[in-house]
Amino acid sequence: MDDNDDLAELDTAALDVLRELGLLSTEDWANAMSDRGFGHRRDMYELVDTVDSVDLAFLPDMRNIAVDVLLDGRVLTHRLTQREVASDIIVAIDDLSPITTLLQFAEDPAGLRATYRGVGDDEIFASLGIDDPFWPHSEALVLPQGTLSDYEQGDLVSLVVVGGVVRIRAVDGPLEQIDVSAAVREIVPEDTTVDRDAVVYQLMHDQPDLFTQPCPPLSEIFAGAGIEQSEDLVARAGFEFDAAMATTRTNMVSNTLKSRRRRGTCTRPVR
Known part of the structure; x- marks a missing residue:
């Protein structure tokens, strides 16, 4: 060995x-x-x-948790667009990524696959007739062809984890209405961003019965709590995501230059 x-x-x-x-x-x-x-x-x-x-995740305070155990029996929903119905591809980032993390770059026994544009799997999109290089713009959940043939725009689908396998199911009957606004706002402080999946995992850890029945999509739950999303981050409504990203980039460049100066490797521009 x-x-x-x-x-x-x-x-x-x-x-x-x-x-x-x-x-x-x-x-x-x-x-x-x-x-x-x-x-x-x-x-x-x-x-x-x-x-x-893929079985390891983190809470907002960076404590570690076995996400495969945490997710077993959990259900998340997504409201379909016409493009998703036509392609059997779901944009997962806003509603489903806490579960699709279990599918990263590997096919699930149920035939589901999570992937990204430009990360070696573009032939999948081409084979499904998707020639738009900007769609899906982020994480994509690729389903077996024909999975959504009976769905229409606006219909809800759900992902549920059963014994470590991610399954897609129709949503029949009324949704369970949950109110996690206070809990979410306690996890997401003002004037900062938090990883969205980490917020969901914290909610699941604190409330073991949460997300065990189909409820509204995460994007709608967060919006109702006064929380905005930007890719994989969430913040209180009104937070300037673009400005924060620009500041982060500036700090990274500044720290890199300082490090080079300390090592004596920073060169001056030629005049």
Whole structure:
């Protein structure tokens, strides 16, 4: 067995420990691994800090959680557009990404696949007749052809996780009306952004019965709570996402230049 096999086994063991113990900080996770005889706490911290798995997720406070366990039995819904119905491709980013994370770049046993434009899978879109390079603009959930043949624009579909398998189901009957406005606003403070999936995972962790029946799409729930979305981030209504992104880019460039100056590698422009 080579080093890569050993590392893969340790990653698997680490995820099993996380599933057993539930929500853990990285330090507590490392300590739990060390207490179980997998290695020194320092080495285990480096290990769990670099675990790369679709089954691993984070809450807003950066504690770790086994998302495959958290999502089992959960249901999220999405309101279809005409383009989605015609193509059997759903734009997942606003409503379904907390679940589609389990499908990243791999086909689910039920035939569902989550992918992105420009990440090696563009032939999938071409094969389905999608020649618009700007659609889907973000995460796409690709369904087996004909899945949405009986749907119309505005209809609701749901994703449900059953035993680790993601399934798409029709939404029949009335939706469960939930009010999580206060909880969402407590998780999302003013004047900052929070990862949207992390917010949903926090809600699920705090309320185990939440999202176990079809309810309105996340985009509608967030809007009702006074929360706006921008790609994978959410913030209180009125937050200037573009300005915040510009500031982040400026700070990154500034920090890079400072680092180069300290190393003596920053060059002056030629006049």
